Amino acid sequence: MTDPVEQLVTTIKDSIDDQTFQKLTLGKFQDELSTVQHVYVRIVDLKTGPHLSFVYRYPNQDITKNSAIPEGIGVIAGWLGSSCKSATLLTSNGRQQLLFSRRNKPRLFSQESSFAKSTEDKSNSSQSRLRPVSAFSYVGQGHKGHKVLSMELASGSALPSLAAANRSHDREKVRLLRDERALQLLGVIDSQGRPRPQMGNKYRQVHHFIEALAPILKGTSPGETLHIVDMGCGKGYLTFALHRFLQENSLRPVTVGVEKRGPLVESANAIAGQLGDNSIRFIQGEINDVDVKPIDILIALHACDTATDDAIYRGIQEECRWIVVSPCCQHELRPQLTAPTGLEPLFRHGVQVDRMAETVTDTLRCLYLEAWGYQSRIQEFVGTEHTAKNLLIVASRTRKAGPRSDLVERALEFQHRFGIQNQRLQRLLMV
Ligand SMILES: C[S@@+](CC[C@H](N)C(=O)[O-])C[C@H]1O[C@@H](n2cnc3c(N)ncnc32)[C@H](O)[C@@H]1O
Numbered sequence: 001m002t003d004p005v006e007q008l009v010t011t012i013k014d015s016i017d018d019q020t021f022q023k024l025t026l027g028k029f030q031d032e033l034s035t036v037q038h039v040y041v042r043i044v045d046l047k048t049g050p051h052l053s054f055v056y057r058y059p060n061q062d063i064t065k066n067s068a069i070p071e072g073i074g075v076i077a078g079w080l081g082s083s084c085k086s087a088t089l090l091t092s093n094g095r096q097q098l099l100f101s102r103r104n105k106p107r108l109f110s111q112e113s114s115f116a117k118s119t120e121d122k123s124n125s126s127q128s129r130l131r132p133v134s135a136f137s138y139v140g141q142g143h144k145g146h147k148v149l150s151m152e153l154a155s156g157s158a159l160p161s162l163a164a165a166n167r168s169h170d171r172e173k174v175r176l177l178r179d180e181r182a183l184q185l186l187g188v189i190d191s192q193g194r195p196r197p198q199m200g201n202k203y204r205q206v207h208h209f210i211e212a213l214a215p216i217l218k219g220t221s222p223g224e225t226l227h228i229v230d231m232g233c234g235k236g237y238l239t240f241a242l243h244r245f246l247q248e249n250s251l252r253p254v255t256v257g258v259e260k261r262g263p264l265v266e267s268a269n270a271i272a273g274q275l276g277d278n279s280i281r282f283i284q285g286e287i288n289d290v291d292v293k294p295i296d297i298l299i300a301l302h303a304c305d306t307a308t309d310d311a312i313y314r315g316i317q318e319e320c321r322w323i324v325v326s327p328c329c330q331h332e333l334r335p336q337l338t339a340p341t342g343l344e345p346l347f348r349h350g351v352q353v354d355r356m357a358e359t360v361t362d363t364l365r366c367l368y369l370e371a372w373g374y375q376s377r378i379q380e381f382v383g384t385e386h387t388a389k390n391l392l393i394v395a396s397r398t399r400k401a402g403p404r405s406d407l408v409e410r411a412l413e414f415q416h417r418f419g420i421q422n423q424r425l426q427r428l429l430m431v
Contacts, residue, residue, distance in 0.1 A: 028100075033079070182236075309424035
């Protein structure tokens with residue numbers, strides 16, 4: 001039987017060749033790599049051709065190194081079984097996981113996957129709903145008592161196109177936002193449309209943000225006026241991008257950027273003037289008391305700490321259709337956070353408690369949003385290799401909310417389990 005390590009390395013090579021490779025996650029590092037928590041490997045298309053991008057995750061930072069594909073595969077093959085004891089390969093054909101026993105015996109598990117068109121979609125919509133269906137199998141050296149799971153495979157796979165999309169270089173991608181004049185005036189791209197030095201992350205962030213918000217279009221009608229407010233808009237990168245994207249999609253946005261720093265407001269208004277667009281403007285003000293209404297869509301990207309709660313609260317007050325925030329620096333709850341009974345081991349390490357504080361803060365925000373009639377979800381909008389500030393809370397107003405008192409009770413019970421007596425959104429809602 002083929003050695004499982006060789007088998008995995010061959011699959012990695014093959015998947016890169018046939019463009020089905022999506023991601024490789026390496027873990028359980030030892031020896032000289034013992035301080036690395038994980039290494040995430042993806043394909044990036046650089047000017048000199050496709051490369052492997054290795055993101056080394058350390059407890060307090062990520063370090064990215066790019067490597068030509070043959071060298072990168074050599075590095076991975078050298079690690080497996082020596083300094084690295086776990087590898088998970090994700091391709092559009094499925095997942096393979098390589099694990100090593102205490103005696104360093106490799107075992108390779110494979111899980112095929114496919115996506116099936118749901119037959120339950122009664123809406124006659126032309127959009128197909130995709131549902132993952134999997135088949136699990138075990139490859140490599142046998143192990144007594146190992147369970148083999150098995151499920152039927154369904155027809156049709158949507159994943160190869162995703163794999164190909166993942167590989168595309170930023171500038172070659174089909175972008176949802178086509179008119180980038182504002183990005184040029186803001187200094188994100190040069191006159192050739194290339195991201196300026198140091199602005200690549202911002203450029204990607206803007207486009208990922210537009211992709212994340214595109215579903216909002218579904219609930220709108222051509223020609224409709226939408227009032228957009230961007231709380232804590234900074235220079236207005238995302239404000240201009242969303243405004244233009246909505247215009248490109250036959251909507252009539254009326255957009256206001258709110259920012260407490262006067263010079264940023266002035267420069268953003270100057271750019272709106274250069275674009276000759278009087279349906280977007282910027283005003284100096286504080287999120288919690290600025291006088292701006294009506295609001296259909298409220299966004300607040302990276303408004304630090306409790307400024308995000310202020311923004312959510314304004315959105316709830318104005319009964320916005322959509323509230324989209326990207327939280328950051330969630331410090332408020334950190335000093336209050338205590339371990340629920342039985343979960344003490346999760347609270348032993350400071351760095352984990354920091355992350356927990358972020359997770360609990362955002363979960364609580366979603367629970368309060370739900371209590372006030374919003375459906376909410378938390379999603380990534382840009383890869384962790386670009387920034388750790390990469391989560392979006394996307395909330396849409398719904399009429400189907402359950403009884404508020406039950407939902408508030410659920411939120412309070414949740415926060416009390418973590419020892420939290422006070423949270424900004426909770427106080428603003430006066431719960
Ligand atoms: C990290 S920047 C993000 C800017 C922009 N949203 C983006 O993502 O590119 C946060 C901005 O929010 C502004 N800000 C923070 N708290 C605010 C508040 N309470 N009222 C108005 N602006 C605020 C800051 O001045 C800063 O420009």
